[in-house]
Amino acid sequence: MTAPLPQQLPDGRVAHVLTLSHGALRVRITDLGATILSLSAPDRHGVVANVLVGPDTPAAHPAGGGPGPYAYMNATCGRVANRVAGSTMPLDGATIALAANEGRHQLHGGPHGFDRAIWRIDGADARQATLSHVSPDGDQGYPGALTATATFTLKDAGTLSIRYTARTTRATHVNLVSHLYFNLSGMAGATIHDHR
Numbered sequence: 001m002t003a004p005l006p007q008q009l010p011d012g013r014v015a016h017v018l019t020l021s022h023g024a025l026r027v028r029i030t031d032l033g034a035t036i037l038s039l040s041a042p043d044r045h046g047v048v049a050n051v052l053v054g055p056d057t058p059a060a061h062p063a064g065g066g067p068g069p070y071a072y073m074n075a076t077c078g079r080v081a082n083r084v085a086g087s088t089m090p091l092d093g094a095t096i097a098l099a100a101n102e103g104r105h106q107l108h109g110g111p112h113g114f115d116r117a118i119w120r121i122d123g124a125d126a127r128q129a130t131l132s133h134v135s136p137d138g139d140q141g142y143p144g145a146l147t148a149t150a151t152f153t154l155k156d157a158g159t160l161s162i163r164y165t166a167r168t169t170r171a172t173h174v175n176l177v178s179h180l181y182f183n184l185s186g187m188a189g190a191t192i193h194d195h196r
Contacts, residue, residue: 049186
């Protein structure tokens with residue numbers, strides 16, 4: 001692993017980039033939203049290419065104030081990934097009101113979801129990185145302080161494993177996801193129509 005490289009974001013914060021590698025696999029991760037910036041892997045002919053679509057630096061990512069439309073590109077989404085209709089959820093006989101960010105609905109954790117946070121780098125080596133984020137009680141409307149952990153590991157089988165855990169101080173909802181956008185051809189401009 002290379003040392004975490006700092007990068008100033010357009011919104012004034014500082015993010016870092018970690019690089020993991022094992023065999024032909026190479027993964028670049030930023031602590032901005034526990035986001036995968038690139039995943040370089042070999043195709044069936046052994047040709048290595050980045051198979052993710054999206055910004056390749058934290059400064060270029062809209063979550064850090066970069067240009068372009070925001071589509072949660074390759075970020076960790078939470079507390080609850082997906083759309084919460086009406087920005088309300090039942091919990092223990094009560095209705096929880098959440099922060100809306102898509103009309104009257106909440107999408108992927110709200111206007112300040114996990115994808116926009118700078119996560120703490122808890123540890124990293126050549127093949128594994130562990131990041132964590134603490135969401136305080138009431139964050140985006142969710143009850144209980146919640147500590148989320150994301151562990152990215154390059155396995156001997158030539159695979160990337162992403163493991164999420166969460167610990168909370170109260171009953172709450174949690175559903176974390178890595179919102180990856182793939183282009184398996186590794187070629188900009190190529191479409192899914194030619195994938196095999």
